Amino acid sequence: MTDPIDPVTRFTKTDFVVRKERIQSVSKILFSLMVISMIIPLLAIIAYLFYHALPSLSWEFLVEVPKKGMSEGGIWPAFVGTLYLVLISLAIAAPIGVFAAIYLNEYARDNWFNRIINLAVINLAGVPSIVHALFGLGAFVYAAQFGYSIISASLTLAIMTLPVIIASTREALASVPMTFREACWNVGATRWQTIRAIVLPNSISGILTGIILQVSRAAGETAPIMFTGAVFYKAVSRGDLFPYQLNEQCMALSMHLYTVATQVPNVKESLPYATAVVLLCSVLFVNAGAIALRVWLRNHKKW
Protein backbone atom coordinates (compact mmCIF):
# COMPACT_ATOMS: atom_id res chain seq x y z
CA MET A 1 0.00 0.00 0.00
CA THR A 2 1.36 3.40 -0.96
CA ASP A 3 0.45 6.54 0.91
CA PRO A 4 -3.06 7.61 0.16
CA ILE A 5 -2.85 10.70 -2.06
CA ASP A 6 -5.57 13.25 -2.15
CA PRO A 7 -6.89 12.78 -5.71
CA VAL A 8 -7.31 16.53 -6.10
CA THR A 9 -3.53 17.01 -6.09
CA ARG A 10 -3.38 15.24 -9.41
CA PHE A 11 -4.93 18.35 -10.89
CA THR A 12 -2.53 20.95 -9.47
CA LYS A 13 -1.26 23.61 -11.83
CA THR A 14 2.16 23.25 -13.33
CA ASP A 15 4.31 26.31 -14.09
CA PHE A 16 3.42 25.98 -17.71
CA VAL A 17 -0.28 26.18 -16.95
CA VAL A 18 0.22 29.20 -14.68
CA ARG A 19 2.07 31.01 -17.46
CA LYS A 20 -0.56 30.03 -19.98
CA GLU A 21 -3.30 31.44 -17.80
CA ARG A 22 -1.40 34.65 -17.20
CA ILE A 23 -0.96 35.25 -20.93
CA GLN A 24 -4.61 34.50 -21.43
CA SER A 25 -5.79 37.06 -18.86
CA VAL A 26 -3.36 39.72 -20.08
CA SER A 27 -4.52 39.37 -23.65
CA LYS A 28 -8.12 39.51 -22.54
CA ILE A 29 -7.53 42.81 -20.73
CA LEU A 30 -5.57 44.18 -23.66
CA PHE A 31 -8.31 43.43 -26.15
CA SER A 32 -11.06 44.80 -23.95
CA LEU A 33 -9.05 48.02 -23.58
CA MET A 34 -9.07 48.29 -27.37
CA VAL A 35 -12.84 48.01 -27.34
CA ILE A 36 -13.10 50.74 -24.74
CA SER A 37 -10.73 53.01 -26.65
CA MET A 38 -13.02 52.56 -29.62
CA ILE A 39 -16.20 53.35 -27.71
CA ILE A 40 -14.96 56.37 -25.75
CA PRO A 41 -14.40 58.66 -28.76
CA LEU A 42 -17.78 57.66 -30.12
CA LEU A 43 -19.58 58.50 -26.90
CA ALA A 44 -17.50 61.67 -26.56
CA ILE A 45 -18.54 62.85 -30.01
CA ILE A 46 -22.19 62.25 -29.30
CA ALA A 47 -22.06 63.87 -25.86
CA TYR A 48 -20.13 66.87 -27.16
CA LEU A 49 -22.53 67.38 -30.05
CA PHE A 50 -25.63 67.10 -27.90
CA TYR A 51 -24.21 69.38 -25.21
CA HIS A 52 -23.54 72.16 -27.69
CA ALA A 53 -26.66 71.55 -29.74
CA LEU A 54 -29.10 71.52 -26.85
CA PRO A 55 -30.17 75.21 -26.99
CA SER A 56 -31.31 74.81 -30.59
CA LEU A 57 -32.76 71.33 -30.57
CA SER A 58 -36.52 71.28 -30.97
CA TRP A 59 -39.17 70.13 -33.39
CA GLU A 60 -39.28 73.72 -34.59
CA PHE A 61 -35.61 73.52 -35.55
CA LEU A 62 -36.32 70.59 -37.85
CA VAL A 63 -39.33 71.99 -39.70
CA GLU A 64 -38.39 75.69 -39.72
CA VAL A 65 -36.58 77.33 -42.63
CA PRO A 66 -33.26 79.16 -42.15
CA LYS A 67 -33.60 82.85 -41.24
CA LYS A 68 -31.47 85.99 -41.17
CA GLY A 69 -28.99 84.86 -43.81
CA MET A 70 -28.94 81.33 -42.38
CA SER A 71 -27.59 82.53 -39.05
CA GLU A 72 -30.79 81.50 -37.29
CA GLY A 73 -33.90 79.42 -37.87
CA GLY A 74 -34.21 75.75 -38.82
CA ILE A 75 -32.94 73.29 -41.37
CA TRP A 76 -36.07 72.02 -43.12
CA PRO A 77 -34.90 72.68 -46.71
CA ALA A 78 -31.61 70.90 -46.07
CA PHE A 79 -33.33 67.97 -44.34
CA VAL A 80 -35.80 67.46 -47.18
CA GLY A 81 -33.01 67.93 -49.72
CA THR A 82 -30.97 65.13 -48.15
CA LEU A 83 -34.07 62.96 -48.10
CA TYR A 84 -34.59 63.60 -51.81
CA LEU A 85 -30.98 62.86 -52.71
CA VAL A 86 -30.77 59.68 -50.67
CA LEU A 87 -34.08 58.23 -51.80
CA ILE A 88 -33.56 58.99 -55.48
CA SER A 89 -29.97 57.76 -55.50
CA LEU A 90 -30.97 54.50 -53.81
CA ALA A 91 -33.93 54.05 -56.12
CA ILE A 92 -31.40 54.12 -58.95
CA ALA A 93 -28.53 52.23 -57.36
CA ALA A 94 -30.36 49.46 -55.47
CA PRO A 95 -32.04 47.67 -58.39
CA ILE A 96 -29.00 48.00 -60.64
CA GLY A 97 -26.67 46.88 -57.88
CA VAL A 98 -28.76 43.91 -56.79
CA PHE A 99 -29.35 42.61 -60.31
CA ALA A 100 -25.71 43.11 -61.25
CA ALA A 101 -24.66 41.20 -58.16
CA ILE A 102 -27.07 38.38 -58.99
CA TYR A 103 -25.55 38.17 -62.44
CA LEU A 104 -21.99 38.21 -61.14
CA ASN A 105 -22.61 35.69 -58.38
CA GLU A 106 -25.11 33.32 -59.97
CA TYR A 107 -24.68 33.46 -63.72
CA ALA A 108 -21.20 34.66 -64.56
CA ARG A 109 -18.60 32.06 -65.33
CA ASP A 110 -15.14 32.36 -63.91
CA ASN A 111 -13.33 33.84 -66.91
CA TRP A 112 -11.01 36.77 -67.48
CA PHE A 113 -13.83 39.12 -68.45
CA ASN A 114 -15.75 38.58 -65.23
CA ARG A 115 -12.59 38.72 -63.18
CA ILE A 116 -11.92 42.16 -64.61
CA ILE A 117 -15.47 43.22 -63.74
CA ASN A 118 -14.97 42.01 -60.19
CA LEU A 119 -11.72 43.88 -59.94
CA ALA A 120 -13.41 47.00 -61.26
CA VAL A 121 -16.22 46.74 -58.72
CA ILE A 122 -13.79 46.36 -55.84
CA ASN A 123 -11.68 49.26 -57.02
CA LEU A 124 -14.67 51.50 -57.65
CA ALA A 125 -15.70 51.01 -54.04
CA GLY A 126 -12.36 52.48 -53.01
CA VAL A 127 -12.42 55.56 -55.23
CA PRO A 128 -12.53 58.76 -53.12
CA SER A 129 -15.85 60.59 -53.22
CA ILE A 130 -14.25 63.73 -54.64
CA VAL A 131 -13.34 61.75 -57.74
CA HIS A 132 -16.91 60.59 -58.09
CA ALA A 133 -17.88 64.23 -57.69
CA LEU A 134 -15.69 65.31 -60.59
CA PHE A 135 -17.02 62.50 -62.72
CA GLY A 136 -20.59 63.47 -61.86
CA LEU A 137 -19.84 67.06 -62.78
CA GLY A 138 -18.46 66.09 -66.15
CA ALA A 139 -20.90 63.34 -67.00
CA PHE A 140 -24.24 64.46 -65.65
CA VAL A 141 -24.01 68.23 -65.25
CA TYR A 142 -22.23 68.97 -68.53
CA ALA A 143 -22.26 65.99 -70.88
CA ALA A 144 -25.81 64.81 -70.14
CA GLN A 145 -26.89 68.44 -69.67
CA PHE A 146 -28.87 67.81 -66.50
CA GLY A 147 -27.27 70.94 -65.10
CA TYR A 148 -26.69 71.49 -61.41
CA SER A 149 -29.71 69.60 -60.19
CA ILE A 150 -31.09 66.99 -57.84
CA ILE A 151 -30.99 64.44 -60.63
CA SER A 152 -27.28 65.04 -61.30
CA ALA A 153 -26.44 64.83 -57.61
CA SER A 154 -28.54 61.69 -57.11
CA LEU A 155 -26.94 59.98 -60.10
CA THR A 156 -23.50 60.83 -58.75
CA LEU A 157 -24.40 59.42 -55.34
CA ALA A 158 -25.83 56.34 -57.05
CA ILE A 159 -22.57 55.75 -58.93
CA MET A 160 -20.73 56.13 -55.65
CA THR A 161 -22.89 53.65 -53.70
CA LEU A 162 -23.31 51.14 -56.51
CA PRO A 163 -20.06 49.17 -56.08
CA VAL A 164 -20.62 48.79 -52.35
CA ILE A 165 -24.18 47.58 -52.91
CA ILE A 166 -22.89 45.07 -55.46
CA ALA A 167 -20.22 43.85 -53.07
CA SER A 168 -22.55 43.48 -50.09
CA THR A 169 -25.24 41.79 -52.19
CA ARG A 170 -22.74 39.33 -53.59
CA GLU A 171 -21.62 38.51 -50.08
CA ALA A 172 -25.22 37.89 -49.04
CA LEU A 173 -25.82 35.65 -52.06
CA ALA A 174 -22.60 33.74 -51.49
CA SER A 175 -23.67 32.95 -47.93
CA VAL A 176 -26.41 30.68 -49.27
CA PRO A 177 -24.84 27.20 -49.33
CA MET A 178 -23.89 25.85 -52.74
CA THR A 179 -25.56 22.51 -51.89
CA PHE A 180 -28.99 24.17 -52.01
CA ARG A 181 -28.35 25.34 -55.56
CA GLU A 182 -27.03 21.94 -56.62
CA ALA A 183 -30.06 20.23 -55.13
CA CYS A 184 -32.31 22.49 -57.20
CA TRP A 185 -30.32 22.00 -60.39
CA ASN A 186 -30.43 18.25 -59.86
CA VAL A 187 -34.23 18.22 -60.02
CA GLY A 188 -34.18 20.15 -63.26
CA ALA A 189 -34.73 23.70 -62.06
CA THR A 190 -33.27 26.55 -64.10
CA ARG A 191 -30.87 29.00 -62.55
CA TRP A 192 -33.59 31.59 -62.25
CA GLN A 193 -36.04 29.18 -60.59
CA THR A 194 -33.30 28.34 -58.12
CA ILE A 195 -32.56 31.99 -57.43
CA ARG A 196 -36.25 32.83 -57.09
CA ALA A 197 -37.19 29.93 -54.81
CA ILE A 198 -34.08 29.41 -52.70
CA VAL A 199 -31.28 31.93 -53.07
CA LEU A 200 -33.15 35.23 -52.80
CA PRO A 201 -35.47 34.32 -49.90
CA ASN A 202 -32.46 33.22 -47.90
CA SER A 203 -30.22 36.18 -48.65
CA ILE A 204 -32.74 39.00 -48.62
CA SER A 205 -31.79 40.09 -45.09
CA GLY A 206 -28.16 40.58 -46.05
CA ILE A 207 -29.10 42.31 -49.29
CA LEU A 208 -31.44 44.77 -47.60
CA THR A 209 -28.99 45.53 -44.81
CA GLY A 210 -26.29 46.27 -47.33
CA ILE A 211 -28.55 48.67 -49.17
CA ILE A 212 -29.79 50.45 -46.07
CA LEU A 213 -26.28 50.96 -44.79
CA GLN A 214 -25.57 52.87 -47.97
CA VAL A 215 -28.27 55.36 -46.95
CA SER A 216 -26.01 56.70 -44.23
CA ARG A 217 -23.10 56.93 -46.61
CA ALA A 218 -25.13 58.78 -49.23
CA ALA A 219 -26.58 61.11 -46.60
CA GLY A 220 -23.20 62.00 -45.17
CA GLU A 221 -21.24 62.71 -48.34
CA THR A 222 -20.60 66.36 -49.16
CA ALA A 223 -18.23 66.47 -52.09
CA PRO A 224 -20.33 64.64 -54.72
CA ILE A 225 -23.42 66.76 -54.15
CA MET A 226 -21.51 70.01 -53.73
CA PHE A 227 -20.11 69.63 -57.25
CA THR A 228 -23.33 68.52 -58.87
CA GLY A 229 -26.48 69.84 -57.29
CA ALA A 230 -26.37 71.09 -53.73
CA VAL A 231 -26.72 74.78 -53.11
CA PHE A 232 -26.04 77.06 -50.13
CA TYR A 233 -29.51 78.41 -49.83
CA LYS A 234 -32.87 77.86 -51.39
CA ALA A 235 -36.10 79.51 -50.37
CA VAL A 236 -38.60 76.89 -49.29
CA SER A 237 -41.75 77.21 -47.24
CA ARG A 238 -41.85 75.79 -43.73
CA GLY A 239 -42.60 72.07 -43.48
CA ASP A 240 -43.13 71.69 -47.25
CA LEU A 241 -42.56 68.01 -48.16
CA PHE A 242 -42.25 68.58 -51.91
CA PRO A 243 -40.31 71.80 -52.27
CA TYR A 244 -37.96 70.75 -55.07
CA GLN A 245 -38.25 69.78 -58.72
CA LEU A 246 -35.82 67.14 -60.01
CA ASN A 247 -34.12 69.64 -62.29
CA GLU A 248 -33.56 72.16 -59.52
CA GLN A 249 -30.74 72.44 -57.08
CA CYS A 250 -31.46 71.64 -53.45
CA MET A 251 -30.00 72.14 -50.01
CA ALA A 252 -28.56 69.17 -48.13
CA LEU A 253 -27.68 68.54 -44.50
CA SER A 254 -23.99 67.80 -44.96
CA MET A 255 -23.56 70.81 -47.22
CA HIS A 256 -25.60 72.98 -44.87
CA LEU A 257 -23.42 71.95 -41.95
CA TYR A 258 -20.32 72.95 -43.88
CA THR A 259 -21.88 76.27 -44.80
CA VAL A 260 -23.10 77.35 -41.40
CA ALA A 261 -19.94 76.16 -39.72
CA THR A 262 -17.49 77.96 -41.98
CA GLN A 263 -19.09 80.38 -44.42
CA VAL A 264 -21.84 82.30 -42.64
CA PRO A 265 -20.93 85.15 -40.27
CA ASN A 266 -22.49 85.52 -36.82
CA VAL A 267 -24.20 82.15 -36.70
CA LYS A 268 -25.96 81.24 -33.50
CA GLU A 269 -23.41 79.06 -31.71
CA SER A 270 -25.60 75.99 -31.30
CA LEU A 271 -26.83 75.96 -34.91
CA PRO A 272 -24.05 73.92 -36.58
CA TYR A 273 -24.09 71.45 -33.70
CA ALA A 274 -27.82 70.99 -33.95
CA THR A 275 -27.48 70.40 -37.69
CA ALA A 276 -24.84 67.78 -37.00
CA VAL A 277 -27.10 66.13 -34.43
CA VAL A 278 -29.96 65.92 -36.93
CA LEU A 279 -27.62 64.37 -39.52
CA LEU A 280 -26.22 61.94 -36.97
CA CYS A 281 -29.62 60.97 -35.62
CA SER A 282 -31.06 60.37 -39.07
CA VAL A 283 -28.13 58.09 -39.86
CA LEU A 284 -28.42 56.27 -36.52
CA PHE A 285 -32.15 55.93 -37.04
CA VAL A 286 -31.69 54.37 -40.46
CA ASN A 287 -28.93 52.05 -39.22
CA ALA A 288 -31.07 50.96 -36.28
CA GLY A 289 -33.80 50.19 -38.77
CA ALA A 290 -31.34 48.07 -40.75
CA ILE A 291 -30.34 46.15 -37.65
CA ALA A 292 -33.96 45.60 -36.62
CA LEU A 293 -34.80 44.37 -40.09
CA ARG A 294 -31.86 42.01 -40.09
CA VAL A 295 -32.78 40.59 -36.70
CA TRP A 296 -36.39 40.14 -37.76
CA LEU A 297 -35.44 38.43 -41.01
CA ARG A 298 -32.82 36.27 -39.34
CA ASN A 299 -35.37 34.99 -36.86
CA HIS A 300 -37.39 33.91 -39.86
CA LYS A 301 -34.42 32.25 -41.49
CA LYS A 302 -35.00 28.66 -42.36
CA TRP A 303 -31.82 26.75 -41.83
Place this chain on the structure above:
Amino acid sequence: MTPPEKTIEIENLRLAYGVKEVIHSVTFDIYRNEIFGIIGPSQSGKTSLLRCLNRTIDFVSNATVSGTIRVDGADISRIKDIYALRRKIGMVAPLPVGLPLSIYDNVAFAPRSVGLTKKDDLDEIVERCLKQAALWDEVKDRLGTLGTALSGGQQQRLTIARALSHQPQILCLDEFSIAIDPVTTMRIEDVLKELRNDITIILVTNLTQQARRLADRTMFLCNGDCIELDSTENIFSDNPQYAKTYEYVNGIFG
Protein backbone atom coordinates in the same frame (compact mmCIF):
# COMPACT_ATOMS: atom_id res chain seq x y z
CA MET B 1 -31.50 -14.97 -74.47
CA THR B 2 -31.75 -11.39 -75.70
CA PRO B 3 -29.10 -9.01 -74.43
CA PRO B 4 -30.41 -6.62 -71.74
CA GLU B 5 -31.62 -3.24 -72.93
CA LYS B 6 -29.10 -0.47 -72.43
CA THR B 7 -30.30 2.73 -70.80
CA ILE B 8 -26.98 4.53 -70.46
CA GLU B 9 -24.07 4.07 -72.82
CA ILE B 10 -20.79 5.71 -71.95
CA GLU B 11 -17.97 5.75 -74.47
CA ASN B 12 -14.44 6.98 -73.84
CA LEU B 13 -15.59 9.44 -71.22
CA ARG B 14 -12.81 11.73 -70.12
CA LEU B 15 -13.20 14.51 -67.58
CA ALA B 16 -10.60 17.08 -66.59
CA TYR B 17 -10.72 19.88 -64.05
CA GLY B 18 -8.33 22.42 -65.54
CA VAL B 19 -5.33 20.37 -66.61
CA LYS B 20 -5.89 17.59 -64.10
CA GLU B 21 -7.68 14.67 -65.67
CA VAL B 22 -9.83 12.86 -63.13
CA ILE B 23 -11.58 10.35 -65.38
CA HIS B 24 -9.42 8.64 -67.99
CA SER B 25 -11.46 7.24 -70.81
CA VAL B 26 -14.01 4.92 -69.27
CA THR B 27 -16.44 2.95 -71.38
CA PHE B 28 -19.38 1.01 -70.03
CA ASP B 29 -23.13 0.48 -70.35
CA ILE B 30 -25.85 0.46 -67.75
CA TYR B 31 -28.86 -1.77 -68.35
CA ARG B 32 -32.46 -0.92 -67.74
CA ASN B 33 -33.86 -1.77 -64.32
CA GLU B 34 -30.64 -2.97 -62.80
CA ILE B 35 -28.89 -1.72 -59.72
CA PHE B 36 -25.48 -0.68 -60.91
CA GLY B 37 -22.94 -0.37 -58.14
CA ILE B 38 -19.86 1.83 -58.41
CA ILE B 39 -17.23 1.26 -55.76
CA GLY B 40 -13.78 2.70 -55.35
CA PRO B 41 -11.65 4.78 -53.02
CA SER B 42 -12.30 8.50 -52.65
CA GLN B 43 -10.84 10.78 -55.33
CA SER B 44 -11.43 8.16 -57.98
CA GLY B 45 -14.03 10.18 -59.90
CA LYS B 46 -17.26 8.51 -58.77
CA THR B 47 -19.10 11.72 -57.96
CA SER B 48 -17.71 13.47 -61.02
CA LEU B 49 -19.00 10.62 -63.15
CA LEU B 50 -22.52 11.14 -61.82
CA ARG B 51 -22.26 14.86 -62.42
CA CYS B 52 -21.42 14.13 -66.04
CA LEU B 53 -24.56 12.02 -66.36
CA ASN B 54 -27.01 14.80 -65.60
CA ARG B 55 -24.70 17.49 -66.92
CA THR B 56 -24.54 19.43 -63.68
CA ILE B 57 -20.83 19.30 -64.53
CA ASP B 58 -21.70 22.28 -66.76
CA PHE B 59 -21.81 24.41 -63.61
CA VAL B 60 -18.15 23.68 -62.88
CA SER B 61 -16.41 26.34 -64.89
CA ASN B 62 -13.04 24.63 -65.42
CA ALA B 63 -14.35 21.18 -66.27
CA THR B 64 -13.88 19.75 -69.75
CA VAL B 65 -15.73 16.60 -70.78
CA SER B 66 -14.99 14.51 -73.83
CA GLY B 67 -16.37 11.25 -75.11
CA THR B 68 -20.04 10.47 -75.46
CA ILE B 69 -22.75 9.67 -72.99
CA ARG B 70 -26.02 8.41 -74.40
CA VAL B 71 -29.12 8.23 -72.26
CA ASP B 72 -31.81 6.13 -73.93
CA GLY B 73 -29.92 6.55 -77.18
CA ALA B 74 -29.68 10.34 -77.04
CA ASP B 75 -26.24 11.93 -76.92
CA ILE B 76 -26.57 14.20 -73.88
CA SER B 77 -24.04 16.73 -75.16
CA ARG B 78 -26.39 17.51 -78.04
CA ILE B 79 -29.81 17.40 -76.42
CA LYS B 80 -31.84 20.59 -76.38
CA ASP B 81 -33.75 20.34 -73.11
CA ILE B 82 -31.13 19.89 -70.44
CA TYR B 83 -33.76 20.25 -67.71
CA ALA B 84 -35.69 17.27 -69.05
CA LEU B 85 -32.48 15.25 -68.85
CA ARG B 86 -32.01 16.22 -65.23
CA ARG B 87 -35.59 15.27 -64.48
CA LYS B 88 -35.05 11.92 -66.14
CA ILE B 89 -32.14 11.30 -63.77
CA GLY B 90 -32.82 11.59 -60.04
CA MET B 91 -29.75 12.57 -58.02
CA VAL B 92 -29.19 12.06 -54.32
CA ALA B 93 -26.15 13.79 -52.85
CA PRO B 94 -23.89 12.32 -50.12
CA LEU B 95 -24.97 14.75 -47.45
CA PRO B 96 -28.69 15.21 -46.93
CA VAL B 97 -29.87 18.52 -48.34
CA GLY B 98 -33.27 19.60 -47.15
CA LEU B 99 -34.05 22.79 -49.00
CA PRO B 100 -35.10 25.61 -46.66
CA LEU B 101 -38.73 25.06 -47.61
CA SER B 102 -41.53 23.08 -46.01
CA ILE B 103 -41.47 19.29 -46.39
CA TYR B 104 -44.34 19.58 -48.83
CA ASP B 105 -42.61 22.26 -50.90
CA ASN B 106 -39.38 20.28 -50.91
CA VAL B 107 -41.08 17.47 -52.75
CA ALA B 108 -43.36 19.70 -54.80
CA PHE B 109 -40.47 21.85 -55.97
CA ALA B 110 -39.62 19.84 -59.06
CA PRO B 111 -43.24 19.33 -60.24
CA ARG B 112 -43.85 23.04 -59.73
CA SER B 113 -40.75 23.94 -61.70
CA VAL B 114 -42.32 22.31 -64.74
CA GLY B 115 -45.49 24.29 -64.26
CA LEU B 116 -47.67 21.84 -62.35
CA THR B 117 -49.86 23.88 -60.04
CA LYS B 118 -53.01 21.85 -59.41
CA LYS B 119 -53.22 21.14 -55.70
CA ASP B 120 -54.67 17.65 -56.10
CA ASP B 121 -51.88 16.53 -58.43
CA LEU B 122 -49.22 17.96 -56.16
CA ASP B 123 -50.77 16.34 -53.10
CA GLU B 124 -50.73 13.02 -54.87
CA ILE B 125 -47.10 13.34 -55.97
CA VAL B 126 -45.97 14.41 -52.50
CA GLU B 127 -47.74 11.50 -50.86
CA ARG B 128 -46.48 8.95 -53.39
CA CYS B 129 -42.85 10.11 -53.21
CA LEU B 130 -42.76 10.34 -49.44
CA LYS B 131 -44.26 6.86 -49.23
CA GLN B 132 -41.71 5.52 -51.72
CA ALA B 133 -38.93 7.04 -49.62
CA ALA B 134 -40.35 5.47 -46.44
CA LEU B 135 -40.85 8.85 -44.84
CA TRP B 136 -44.60 9.37 -45.17
CA ASP B 137 -45.64 7.86 -41.85
CA GLU B 138 -43.20 10.00 -39.92
CA VAL B 139 -44.11 13.33 -41.46
CA LYS B 140 -47.66 13.04 -42.78
CA ASP B 141 -49.03 15.17 -39.93
CA ARG B 142 -46.50 17.97 -40.31
CA LEU B 143 -45.93 18.52 -44.00
CA GLY B 144 -45.82 22.26 -43.36
CA THR B 145 -42.74 22.15 -41.15
CA LEU B 146 -39.33 22.97 -42.51
CA GLY B 147 -37.43 20.28 -44.34
CA THR B 148 -34.24 21.52 -42.73
CA ALA B 149 -35.67 20.84 -39.27
CA LEU B 150 -35.80 17.08 -39.85
CA SER B 151 -33.12 14.75 -38.54
CA GLY B 152 -30.25 13.76 -40.84
CA GLY B 153 -31.73 10.40 -41.74
CA GLN B 154 -35.14 11.88 -42.39
CA GLN B 155 -33.61 14.63 -44.50
CA GLN B 156 -31.81 12.03 -46.57
CA ARG B 157 -35.10 10.23 -47.21
CA LEU B 158 -36.64 13.60 -48.02
CA THR B 159 -33.85 14.08 -50.56
CA ILE B 160 -34.71 10.72 -52.09
CA ALA B 161 -38.40 11.68 -52.15
CA ARG B 162 -37.45 14.88 -53.93
CA ALA B 163 -35.33 12.97 -56.42
CA LEU B 164 -38.32 10.73 -57.12
CA SER B 165 -40.76 13.63 -57.43
CA HIS B 166 -39.93 14.24 -61.09
CA GLN B 167 -40.47 10.58 -61.94
CA PRO B 168 -36.93 9.77 -63.01
CA GLN B 169 -36.14 6.64 -64.97
CA ILE B 170 -32.67 6.53 -63.48
CA LEU B 171 -31.89 7.19 -59.83
CA CYS B 172 -28.32 8.01 -58.84
CA LEU B 173 -27.38 7.68 -55.21
CA ASP B 174 -24.02 9.13 -54.27
CA GLU B 175 -22.84 7.57 -51.02
CA PHE B 176 -26.27 8.17 -49.58
CA SER B 177 -25.53 6.41 -46.33
CA ILE B 178 -22.48 8.26 -45.03
CA ALA B 179 -24.50 10.68 -42.93
CA ILE B 180 -27.16 8.35 -41.61
CA ASP B 181 -27.40 5.51 -39.13
CA PRO B 182 -27.40 1.81 -40.07
CA VAL B 183 -31.09 1.31 -39.30
CA THR B 184 -32.15 4.09 -41.63
CA THR B 185 -29.67 2.80 -44.18
CA MET B 186 -31.34 -0.59 -44.14
CA ARG B 187 -34.76 1.00 -44.54
CA ILE B 188 -33.56 2.95 -47.56
CA GLU B 189 -31.94 -0.16 -48.99
CA ASP B 190 -35.31 -1.90 -48.75
CA VAL B 191 -36.82 1.06 -50.57
CA LEU B 192 -34.24 0.67 -53.32
CA LYS B 193 -35.00 -3.02 -53.70
CA GLU B 194 -38.61 -2.14 -54.35
CA LEU B 195 -37.76 0.70 -56.72
CA ARG B 196 -35.60 -1.49 -58.95
CA ASN B 197 -38.72 -2.95 -60.52
CA ASP B 198 -39.53 0.40 -62.07
CA ILE B 199 -36.30 2.29 -62.49
CA THR B 200 -32.59 1.92 -63.01
CA ILE B 201 -30.49 2.66 -59.95
CA ILE B 202 -26.86 3.75 -59.95
CA LEU B 203 -25.43 3.26 -56.53
CA VAL B 204 -22.12 4.92 -55.74
CA THR B 205 -20.88 3.72 -52.42
CA ASN B 206 -17.88 3.58 -50.15
CA LEU B 207 -19.33 0.62 -48.34
CA THR B 208 -18.36 -2.30 -50.53
CA GLN B 209 -20.75 -4.57 -48.66
CA GLN B 210 -23.62 -2.29 -49.58
CA ALA B 211 -22.85 -2.80 -53.24
CA ARG B 212 -22.62 -6.51 -52.57
CA ARG B 213 -26.05 -6.54 -50.93
CA LEU B 214 -27.81 -4.48 -53.56
CA ALA B 215 -26.07 -4.32 -56.89
CA ASP B 216 -26.64 -6.60 -59.85
CA ARG B 217 -23.41 -5.52 -61.47
CA THR B 218 -20.57 -3.62 -59.88
CA MET B 219 -17.86 -1.44 -61.34
CA PHE B 220 -14.60 -0.86 -59.53
CA LEU B 221 -13.35 2.62 -60.30
CA CYS B 222 -9.90 3.62 -59.10
CA ASN B 223 -8.12 6.90 -59.80
CA GLY B 224 -10.33 7.60 -62.77
CA ASP B 225 -9.87 4.21 -64.40
CA CYS B 226 -12.45 1.51 -64.67
CA ILE B 227 -10.47 -1.40 -63.21
CA GLU B 228 -13.16 -4.01 -63.48
CA LEU B 229 -16.82 -4.26 -64.32
CA ASP B 230 -18.60 -7.54 -63.76
CA SER B 231 -21.54 -9.10 -62.02
CA THR B 232 -21.48 -8.34 -58.31
CA GLU B 233 -21.05 -12.02 -57.65
CA ASN B 234 -17.79 -12.14 -59.60
CA ILE B 235 -16.41 -8.90 -58.19
CA PHE B 236 -16.87 -10.12 -54.66
CA SER B 237 -15.79 -13.65 -55.35
CA ASP B 238 -12.40 -14.95 -54.33
CA ASN B 239 -11.02 -14.65 -57.81
CA PRO B 240 -12.11 -11.52 -59.66
CA GLN B 241 -10.25 -10.80 -62.85
CA TYR B 242 -7.86 -8.30 -61.31
CA ALA B 243 -5.97 -8.69 -58.07
CA LYS B 244 -6.51 -5.04 -57.26
CA THR B 245 -10.25 -5.58 -57.13
CA TYR B 246 -9.82 -8.44 -54.73
CA GLU B 247 -7.54 -6.36 -52.55
CA TYR B 248 -9.98 -3.43 -52.50
CA VAL B 249 -13.16 -5.34 -51.71
CA ASN B 250 -11.38 -7.33 -49.03
CA GLY B 251 -9.91 -4.25 -47.39
CA ILE B 252 -6.30 -5.01 -48.20
CA PHE B 253 -5.91 -1.74 -49.99
CA GLY B 254 -7.98 1.45 -50.13
